[in-house]
Structures are given as C-alpha cells and as structure tokens.
Amino acid sequence: MAPITRSSVHGRPTESESISRHESSYPAEENNGEDDQDMAEDYDEESAEEGATFPPLPLYCFRHSHTLCPPYNLDCQRSKMLISTAGLQSPYQYSAQDILRPLQDTADRVSRQAEEFAKQLDKFNINRETTDQSLWEDALVLLERFSTIAHARQQKTAVDDFDGQLDKIQLENDLWILARNLLACKSPETVNNAQIAQESRLGDLHRYSGNTELWASFLDSDAVAQEYECILSWLQDRAAETSEPIEDLLHTLTEKSERGDGVWSAGPIYTQAAIKQQKRTRVWSKPLDPSAPGLKRTHARPSDNKSLVAQLDPDSRTRESAVLQDQDEFHEQAVWQTCWEMLRRGRTAAEIQSWWAERKEVWRYEALRCCGPKASEMAESPWLRILNLATNQEWVDRCKALAHNTAIADRYQKAVYGILCGDGEASRQASEVIDDHLFALFNALLIERYQHYIQAYQKKLVEPSAVAYRPDSDAHDHIRQYVAKVQSAQANKIESHLPHKMIELAMVSRDFDAFFLSMGRAAAHVAHATGQGYEMMNPSTAESNEISQLNAQDHDSARMVVHLQLILQALGFLDSVYAENEYEMENNIVSYINFLQSIGRFQLIPLYASRLSDKRAQHVLGSILIKVKESKERDTIVKLMKKEDLNLPEIIMGVFSLANIDDLQKLRNKDLPTPPRITTPGGTAKFAVRRVKPQLMTGNVSEAVENAVRSVEWCRYVDAESWGGAAWCVSSLYKIFLFKGDFVALRQLLDRVSLSEISLAAVGMNLNFADGDPPIENGGDEDEDMDEDRVQPMSPSRKRRDPLADHPLTRSGTDRETLAFKSLIWRQLEQLATAIDTLDIFQEAADNLEANRSNPSLLRTYKRDLKKALDDVRTAIAPLLDNDFLSQPQDNSDEYQLRVIRNHYIPECILAYNSVLWFAGHFVSRAWLVECMELAQRVAEVPMLTNAFVEGKRMKELVRAFAVDSEALLQANEQSGPKAKKMKTEKGNSDIWKVSWKEQGPIDLEALD
Known part of the structure; x- marks a missing residue:
C-alpha cells in the first residue's frame, strides 16, 4: 500500500507524487533510494554481535488472574512427527542450537527492528514549533520509514508463518501509512490551503463546470473531507490486499447457480428458459403478459410454487412481486455480493466496466457509477460513483428508496444501494468485520459533506456573490460513539482483541487522548500484574479495559504506540492530555523502555528516556542502569545520555538512591544499629x-550488595561540578556497610570504587x-x-x-x-x-x-x-x-x-x-x-x-x-x-x-x- 496524501481526481497518486513540495529538513541519507528498501536488512557488525537473546515473556490473563507460561514446547508436534518417521531421522540427532534456532531468530529480528526504529526516531528533530511545516514534513518522512521497516519484515516473514503473524505485520505496515496520510491532511500547509480554497474555489465554478472539477474543488476546500477520503482509500486498499479473490469468495453461490465453468453469459438464464417455454406453449410472439389467465398456475417455481417473473427487466421482481428460478436467485445473490465487494475494494470505474462487460451485464456498471457522465479522466478513480451524484439527484433518491424497500430481501443489494447514496444504515447490513463498518460510516460521511458542497454550489449559481464556502464541522464525536459501539459488539469481540486493531480505531476516530491514556494505565496494570518493570511505574488506580491490557502485553503494539505517541506529541496533538495526565501518558514510553531492557538493548534506552520529563527520566534510568555491568557498555550509554542532553548527575544520584532506598531511610534514623565488632x-x-x-572480609557477595556497589560505580561519570553528590553517595554507602557490619560488602566497595x-x-x-x-x-x-x-x-x-x-x-x-x-x-x-x-x-x-x-x-x-x-x-x-x-x-x-x-x-x-x-x-x-x-x-x-x-x-x-x-x-x-x-x-x-x-x-x- 503506497503512502498517499489524498486521492487526486485522476485516482490515487504515486509515491513520488505524495512527497511534499517543500524540501524536508529531515537528515539526508546516502543512497536514500536503496536505504529505504534495505533499512531492516543492513546492520553493522557491531549491531549484529549485540543482538540479544531473550525468552518469551509470560502473558498475563486478566480475566482469570493468572500468568500463562511461555510456549517453550512449540516444537513438541514436530518431535512427534519425527518420531513417527523413525526410519528417516531421530529427533535426538537435533542439537540444542537446532531446537532453539527459531527462538534465536525471533529474538534477533525483534532486536534489530527495535534498533531500526530507534535509528529513525533519533533523526527526528522535535525542537521546532508545531506550526513549522518542516516539522510536519519530517514527521511524514519518519512515518514512511517506519512503514518501510515493517514492509521489510513482512517480506521476510514466511507465508506459512504461525497464525496471525503475517496479518499482524501487514496491518502494522498499513497503519503507518494511514498515520502518515492522516497527518498530511492536518499539516499547517494543508489546512492553510483549504482555508484559501474556501474563499476562492467555489467562486471559480460556473454552471458548465463538470463533475470532476466540482469534486476537485470540494476536496481542496474541505480538509475534513480529505481526511475521510483518505480513510476510505485506506480501507479500500486494505480490503483489496487482504481479502480473498471475489471468485473464491463466491464459489458456493456460483456452484448453486449451476452456471458451470467457463460460461460467461450471465443473467437469469433459467427463468428466461421458463418464460420462453410459456411463450412457446401459448404461441405468443409478444412479451409474456403477467396478467394472462392461468399464468400464475403454470408459470411457477417448482421448489415453492411461487410465481415466476414474466419479464426480465432489472426491477421485474419488485414490480411484479414475483421471483426467479432458484439457480437465478443464487446468481443474483452472487451478483450483488460482487457489486458490494467491488465497491468495498475500491475497484476503479474501468475495472468495474471490464468485469461486467465480460459477463454481458454492462448495465450493472452503469448503476454502480450512478448513471452519470463517464468522465474519462476519472476512469482510474474509485470516486466516479460519488462525483456523479452532483448531476443525478434523482438517482440518489431512488437508491435511498431501494435501500429501505422491505420487498428487497438481499442484504448485499440493500448495502450497495446504501453505498451509492451514502445511507450508512443500509450499507452496514452487509458489514461483517470492523473495517466494513468503518467503510460504511466514512462513505456516508464523505457523501454527506459532498452534498453539502453541492448545495453551496447550487446556491452560488443563483447568488453569484456567495463565493465563500464554510464546511460543516467534523463528526469526530459521532465517529467515536460509533467506533465504541462496534468495538463492544459481541459479533466483533474477537476481532477487536487482535493486536493493532485498537490503534486503527484510535486513528480513524482521532480519539488519541483517550487511547494513549488507556494504554498508559494498562501498561501500569500489566507491569504490576506480571512483575516486569513494576518498579518504574506506580500502580494505576484507574480502570483499564481488557483490550488495552492485551495490547500493552504485545511488544509490537507497544512499539507502535510509543512511536506514534512521540510523533503526535511533537506535533502538538497531545498537549491537553499531557498537561493533565503526564504520568500515565509517559507509562507508554516507560513500558517500551522496559521492553528494550528485557532484550538487552540498553544503548537505545537514553533516546526514549530523553522523551520523558526530567524527574521521570531520572527514576526510570535509575532503575535500569543498575543492571548494566560492563564498563564498555556503560561508556556507550553515558555518551548517548550526554548526546540526548540528559541530566547525568541527577540520573546517577537516582541510580544510587533507588538501589539503596531502604538503607538510606534507615541511615537517616538516629536510632542506628550497633555495628558488630571486628575483633574477638x-x-x-x-x-x-x-x-x-x-x-x-571473606564470603559470598549477595545480589543486594552487588547492586549497591554497582550503583556507585556510576560516580566515575560525574563532572567536577557534581563531584560533591558523588562523594556523598559513596560515603553514605560506606556508612551503610559499616553500620550493618557487612565487611564482605565493605571489601567489594573498597576494591571497586576507590577514591583514586x-x-x-x-x-x-x-x-x-x-x-x-x-x-x-x-x-x-x-x-x-x-x-x-x-x-x-x-x-x-x-x-x-x-x-x-x-x-x-x-x-x-x-x-x-x-x-x-x-x-x-x-x-x-x-x-x-x-x-x-x-x-x-x-x-x-x-x-x-x-x-x-x-x-x-x-x-x-x-x-x-x-x-x-x-x-x-x-x-x-x-x-x-x-x-x-x-x-x-x-x-x-x-x-x-x-x-x-x-x-x-x-x-x-x-x-x-x-x-x-x-x-x-x-x-x-x-x-x-x-x-x-x-x-x-x-x-x-x-x-x-x-x-x-x-x-x-x-x-x-x-x-x-x-x-x-x-x-x-x-x-x-x-x-x-x-x-x-x-x-x-x-x-x-x-x-x-x-x-x-x-x-x-x-x-x-x-x-x-
């Protein structure tokens, strides 16, 4: 799915057309054309060597309040198969590396992907005003690169990978594109251009302006319509890429229609044969008259004895209150479902015409394009059916009547009429998955706004002075209510629990505040329920829904959430929710930092910690850096923290305080313990x-002592201005060990943290x-x-x-x-x-x-x-x-x-x-x-x-x-x-x-x- 800003009147623009006219201030890369293609594939040797291994984290079930163990026995079925084929190879010949290689590959992939996302985020300069167009351009480039990383992963994922993984990766790739296109609709340049167009474009139209010109003027003048059209295009592309072929989808109905393979003549051929039989029997050369005596008795369907239609025009069944032969009924159902699928998948006018011409039912194409002008320049656009509404209001009224006609029983037929006229209630009758519901909703909203523009255009023709256009307000509240209703529906419960689906719904409804806040609270619930990273987050007292908690446990979803949140925060979308709920919002970043810690990617942590408030960054890094043991890795992390302009002395003080918080509290108490004697x-x-x-001073070193000593080893990285704090930390630890009489710990401190x-x-x-x-x-x-x-x-x-x-x-x-x-x-x-x-x-x-x-x-x-x-x-x-x-x-x-x-x-x-x-x-x-x-x-x-x-x-x-x-x-x-x-x-x-x-x-x- 190629990134787009909005569809042009000539169809969807290419990738090159989607790049902004302004020169981006995003750092240029060498061989940029190839880097985007190989972004997730090429890594330096050092990064490859640092790929950490880690076991799958346990999944906590909030419904039953227990932890599900990781699936370490994934290969059991394979082992059984090998045992059953004992003549080929014994399972005992497999080494430990062979058995663990899939887990190792997964760990390496996750580690490399985390590094690639961090690499691209690091290039994103957020120190600009939200009204700066270059900031928005760089954000769009960043989202495109995220999509490229996801696409590279998709290319490497086997088609027969375990259930849902490929679909999940595909959805992530598509969501980055959706986010990019929606932000393009909200950029200062787009909004400014729309405001200019509202003052001028309507005045440029005249009574001879064609539908294509009218449609382009409408989109240019309405930024909200651009957003709706963007979502519709995305939903159509998603359906085209992820749905099974129409022929396969209709296989059952096609078999019941008894057309056979390779028979392209369509229409109600079995009913036509019955009509011809009646004409031959009655020796009539003129059309069969439905009111002829005895016709209803002899001209009936054998399966239920209902009267068959006497003529074969498209609305004969409604007009005559009659039926078709069973085979023709199944064919008709297949036809209307095909029409729905074509509209749902965004088939262009040329594709639809070719399809029905091949099946000798071109009249159906005429219906799907609303019987308006053919407009050759819109042949490759899926919006011909909408722009033709400008000159065919009678067709709109007729479709609305048919969409609510109780005589029509086929839900796909009603849904097609609903799509054509913008009736959301009728079009939802064929909706099965959440995306179908969204398609019906945004199609209705887009047509509604277009009809509002048509009314303004018609008013302008009467009153030439009415050249300014004022669009209706957005319908975000209505969208959010609808999304919440669909998400909670029992029929969509399983789908709404899938990874990334909640992110999609937040994007299309622009309910970012509630979404990120819910995810932040869920992150705290998950951390304290699983015991992973709980020391970095206070337990949330607010309610957290089950879907948010499931997404918070999915590492890919958590990664998407944090990067999307950081981009939207930089663009000013989250100012209000940050002002009121900063701690919960930062939980999402902290959760991802904890994930990076779990896979050993400590070098990436300073980048994300720099996006936290100063106090929170010090607390989080204090909890994490205590676990870094290697001096080389510490040097690298310190260099990165300085690069991110983090307060290194305060962080080091936080490392020490968090590692020794209980002992420091006791040290402040004047009722100090009596130290033991060193002599006997x-x-x-x-x-x-x-x-x-x-x-x-000889003995085993406990983990608590190791952490305490390690916490003051970081004092070697303070500067002269902050030396007093470092001296206080080390002297306090000496006091703690002396009062406790822990001479083994004292020896460790003396050896590893000497003043010299x-x-x-x-x-x-x-x-x-x-x-x-x-x-x-x-x-x-x-x-x-x-x-x-x-x-x-x-x-x-x-x-x-x-x-x-x-x-x-x-x-x-x-x-x-x-x-x-x-x-x-x-x-x-x-x-x-x-x-x-x-x-x-x-x-x-x-x-x-x-x-x-x-x-x-x-x-x-x-x-x-x-x-x-x-x-x-x-x-x-x-x-x-x-x-x-x-x-x-x-x-x-x-x-x-x-x-x-x-x-x-x-x-x-x-x-x-x-x-x-x-x-x-x-x-x-x-x-x-x-x-x-x-x-x-x-x-x-x-x-x-x-x-x-x-x-x-x-x-x-x-x-x-x-x-x-x-x-x-x-x-x-x-x-x-x-x-x-x-x-x-x-x-x-x-x-x-x-x-x-x-x-x-x-x-x-x-x-x-």
Whole structure:
C-alpha cells in the first residue's frame, strides 16, 4: 500500500507524487533510494554481535488472574512427527542450537527492528514549533520509514508463518501509512490551503463546470473531507490486499447457480428458459403478459410454487412481486455480493466496466457509477460513483428508496444501494468485520459533506456573490460513539482483541487522548500484574479495559504506540492530555523502555528516556542502569545520555538512591544499629590480646550488595561540578556497610570504587591526597627496610584545617582543594575500610605462620608475607591516629553518624593493631613490643582517640591490652652474642624499656582495671 496524501481526481497518486513540495529538513541519507528498501536488512557488525537473546515473556490473563507460561514446547508436534518417521531421522540427532534456532531468530529480528526504529526516531528533530511545516514534513518522512521497516519484515516473514503473524505485520505496515496520510491532511500547509480554497474555489465554478472539477474543488476546500477520503482509500486498499479473490469468495453461490465453468453469459438464464417455454406453449410472439389467465398456475417455481417473473427487466421482481428460478436467485445473490465487494475494494470505474462487460451485464456498471457522465479522466478513480451524484439527484433518491424497500430481501443489494447514496444504515447490513463498518460510516460521511458542497454550489449559481464556502464541522464525536459501539459488539469481540486493531480505531476516530491514556494505565496494570518493570511505574488506580491490557502485553503494539505517541506529541496533538495526565501518558514510553531492557538493548534506552520529563527520566534510568555491568557498555550509554542532553548527575544520584532506598531511610534514623565488632577475645595470660575475627572480609557477595556497589560505580561519570553528590553517595554507602557490619560488602566497595580511580576518571585528579601531594617514596636501601629491629615512625598528623564556611558538598569551585574537601569523608571512610582490610589480611598471615611454625620450608615464606602485611597495616592505621579523623562532619546528621562510627571502629582498630604489634613482637622482632608502648602513648596524647575509647566504653579493654603488652616487653630477654642487633627507634635508644624481670606467675589483669 503506497503512502498517499489524498486521492487526486485522476485516482490515487504515486509515491513520488505524495512527497511534499517543500524540501524536508529531515537528515539526508546516502543512497536514500536503496536505504529505504534495505533499512531492516543492513546492520553493522557491531549491531549484529549485540543482538540479544531473550525468552518469551509470560502473558498475563486478566480475566482469570493468572500468568500463562511461555510456549517453550512449540516444537513438541514436530518431535512427534519425527518420531513417527523413525526410519528417516531421530529427533535426538537435533542439537540444542537446532531446537532453539527459531527462538534465536525471533529474538534477533525483534532486536534489530527495535534498533531500526530507534535509528529513525533519533533523526527526528522535535525542537521546532508545531506550526513549522518542516516539522510536519519530517514527521511524514519518519512515518514512511517506519512503514518501510515493517514492509521489510513482512517480506521476510514466511507465508506459512504461525497464525496471525503475517496479518499482524501487514496491518502494522498499513497503519503507518494511514498515520502518515492522516497527518498530511492536518499539516499547517494543508489546512492553510483549504482555508484559501474556501474563499476562492467555489467562486471559480460556473454552471458548465463538470463533475470532476466540482469534486476537485470540494476536496481542496474541505480538509475534513480529505481526511475521510483518505480513510476510505485506506480501507479500500486494505480490503483489496487482504481479502480473498471475489471468485473464491463466491464459489458456493456460483456452484448453486449451476452456471458451470467457463460460461460467461450471465443473467437469469433459467427463468428466461421458463418464460420462453410459456411463450412457446401459448404461441405468443409478444412479451409474456403477467396478467394472462392461468399464468400464475403454470408459470411457477417448482421448489415453492411461487410465481415466476414474466419479464426480465432489472426491477421485474419488485414490480411484479414475483421471483426467479432458484439457480437465478443464487446468481443474483452472487451478483450483488460482487457489486458490494467491488465497491468495498475500491475497484476503479474501468475495472468495474471490464468485469461486467465480460459477463454481458454492462448495465450493472452503469448503476454502480450512478448513471452519470463517464468522465474519462476519472476512469482510474474509485470516486466516479460519488462525483456523479452532483448531476443525478434523482438517482440518489431512488437508491435511498431501494435501500429501505422491505420487498428487497438481499442484504448485499440493500448495502450497495446504501453505498451509492451514502445511507450508512443500509450499507452496514452487509458489514461483517470492523473495517466494513468503518467503510460504511466514512462513505456516508464523505457523501454527506459532498452534498453539502453541492448545495453551496447550487446556491452560488443563483447568488453569484456567495463565493465563500464554510464546511460543516467534523463528526469526530459521532465517529467515536460509533467506533465504541462496534468495538463492544459481541459479533466483533474477537476481532477487536487482535493486536493493532485498537490503534486503527484510535486513528480513524482521532480519539488519541483517550487511547494513549488507556494504554498508559494498562501498561501500569500489566507491569504490576506480571512483575516486569513494576518498579518504574506506580500502580494505576484507574480502570483499564481488557483490550488495552492485551495490547500493552504485545511488544509490537507497544512499539507502535510509543512511536506514534512521540510523533503526535511533537506535533502538538497531545498537549491537553499531557498537561493533565503526564504520568500515565509517559507509562507508554516507560513500558517500551522496559521492553528494550528485557532484550538487552540498553544503548537505545537514553533516546526514549530523553522523551520523558526530567524527574521521570531520572527514576526510570535509575532503575535500569543498575543492571548494566560492563564498563564498555556503560561508556556507550553515558555518551548517548550526554548526546540526548540528559541530566547525568541527577540520573546517577537516582541510580544510587533507588538501589539503596531502604538503607538510606534507615541511615537517616538516629536510632542506628550497633555495628558488630571486628575483633574477638584471645586466650589468657600470654595470649590475652584481642584478635581479628577469622575471614572477616571473606564470603559470598549477595545480589543486594552487588547492586549497591554497582550503583556507585556510576560516580566515575560525574563532572567536577557534581563531584560533591558523588562523594556523598559513596560515603553514605560506606556508612551503610559499616553500620550493618557487612565487611564482605565493605571489601567489594573498597576494591571497586576507590577514591583514586574514580576521581581520576571523573575530574582528572587523584583526590586521595587532600593537599595534592602524592606519598613520598622511601629513599632508604633494601637492607635497611629489611632490618627487623628498625621501627619506622608513623606519619605525623597533618595540620588541622580551618572549618569551611559553607557546606563542603555545595561549595562552588572545581579546583583541587575544593574537590578534595568534598571528598574528605569519603577518603577517611575509605581509610577506615582499608585499615580493617589490612588487619584482616595480617590476621590471615599470622594464623598461617602460627599454624606452620614447625615447618621450616614454609616458615620463611609465611614470615615474609607477615612482614609485608605488617607494613601494610602500619601504613593503613596511620590516618586513623590523626586527631581530625572522622571529626569534620558536613552537617548535623553527618556529625552523629561519624561519631557513632568513630566511637565503635576506632577502638576496634586500635585494639586489633595492638594485637598485630604484639604478635610481631613475638614472631618477627621484639622491637615491635616497644611500638605497643608508643601506641599507648599516642592514644593518651590524641583527644580523638581517648574520647573514642571513653565514649565507646572500651577503656577497660585498652588497659588490659596494654598490660599484656607490658608483661610481654618486661619478659623479653636481651639479645646477646656477636651478631646481636641493637633495638632502635627514631626517637632514640630504647634503653628506657630495659627492665629486669623475674617471672613469679601469671599477672593479675583484673587488679589492673
């Protein structure tokens, strides 16, 4: 079905004639003539590789409230057939790929089609006024390309494909053409031209103007008539393409008429034979007289003894109140049904004349063209029957009388008369499907408007000054009522439930507001009933009809709905319904976005999300992007989101908020849970120090944790202006994991979302160093590093900064210092997590060393690992000993949260670090026991550390730990011998700690409390 704007007086224009006279601003493509033909066939290699596979989605039955499983056993019948032919091939020889290939092909086709639609939509620039003709021209081009994609799919679909699929694709192709033609009738140029014609065209007519000129003037002056004519043409073309041949349709009646094959002489031949028999019997050379005595007794039909007609003019049965022979009755029924089918399929005048001339009944052609002038220029037009009404009003009146004549029993005959005169009630008698009803309706409306124009023309002939024409208002309300009635009729229930049929009815009735609103509500019902995409849509409280819900579940219908809605929205058709029901209207777009997500086409989602309101786009993308795992795919999506001018920082914030909404709500609650401890008590006496719990940060990662960590991985895509929000997200997640005591999650966050890597990717600076200086590499030699008795000092406390005058996260500026301050809490929480991680690693090394003390071959290796772990622990613990650590909150809520974390985890880490030093003093070098005393001094000197132990009520444990350290140090013996190394510290000789000790039994630790 070729796209058209409206039929010309010479018939339907060609595709080239349908293109607008204005140059389209739609982006030109190379080889445009070939691209439209191969649009759905040619794909780049990357797109082909990205074709995703997916199982059929379950279909939810709203009538019985249960879910129907996908038809995974479609090949069962084929398997049974193969088993029955065991001699040919065993079904077990088929591989899994052979069995799943049909599903794979379907998935690839759906994926490619979605990409093609998105590709064309992306070229459609909507940033223009609705009065801009170029916007309308581009919309028409877009609809034509959608039709081309559907046509390419139709060409690839096998004729013997499963039931209804080919018809469904055909209807989609035709609907895109219908949408294109209807929009052409509503374009600013068409409306403007019609308004100009209303002022001038009627005045150009005169009493000698022909019917063709009158018809063209009428169409030019009435944009609504153009719309009706467009719909009629579409319905006729649909019937011509999808209906079975007339000969096949009438096969049963033809057999009953007993004409035989190849007999082209038509007419009531059996009744004619009976009449001739009567004339021969009565020896009459003149026509048979119906009133002749005894004629009714002898000239009767054998089957029911009813009187036969005596003469064979077309209206003899009505005039004589008689009948034809049974065979002729069946032939007459076939003739009138043929006439109906010719009109219904839009046969041209030339085609109709050829048909009846071949059957020697040309008079029927004369009737179908309303007995007006032949008008050779309209021979290829289906509208000759309408334009001839202008000069044959008597024929109109006669057809109306015949259409309601009770003596005529054949419904097709009445329907033909109704079509010819524009009587909708009579023409509906032959209507069987919904399209037949629409044809009868719009035929009547078009003839009604034409007759109104004829009246204006006749008035102008009397009053030459009446040159302006004012068309009647449109009949959209009447059309909508009629469509609703037809759709709800029991006879049309099955057809109205077919995919795309609801879209067709919305188009012809222009009831777009109600249609899209109903589909939006149905999308929410389906999402919550099936559990697919429900997190992106609130449950609709409004009623949703069953037909809308069925269409919402059909992916092809959903695709058509969203693209048609986006085009009509751009053209201003949906302004009012968007103003009142924006959320429900956007449900249609969100539903399609969810479908793209289900087939793995994440790259297409930003395009459709950009058509949503800002808040809705952030919510939807936040729900979807959390599922994107591959960094390459994330890079592509971010690039596309920037291209669509989406608010990337807000979207990333939405990703984080939606993934952690429950935990964030708990975090705002001041009644925070008490975090678990990372240490466990050791033995008694010599081994009374606390130890880190075994495998503290080892275990399986739950899906919730994976989503939470993945949500902050998107922070690498923010810019410097939005860095504060990213820092808040990551620091909040650290707090969540610390309060929950989920150390496995903490390890994941530490490994995958480090401040160094994320800040480098986002702002191009490593913000792990607040002052902007990287750590200084140790310049000492290797031997000095391996000196067991040498103890390197901890990093001194950095100078405390003055508090910021404004909130760190809202402070303007993108310099390094400002960004570093915004990252302060993140950096310090990351340091805390790093300290816990290194303590866990050291404990694992210590356990391995202690377990293999008697194995010299492994002892050296484990001891080397222990030294490395010891160095890492000391480096990681150093920031925690700073008086400012976790002591610079950004707001009141932050202050409370940090105080809880500090008072719990600082004592835990200090006690665990003390056990590390204690263990190193026993298994590496006694010099580390001196470091225990230095740690005690540090805790006493730094107020933050002291307060943490006091407020955390851990001072008793601290005293016990240092008491054990003191005992261990006092019990240590002096190294002796020529190779003895002297204990050294940076603060001088450790002679102060050289005290003689004589063990007198276990120390009373309780007495030290």
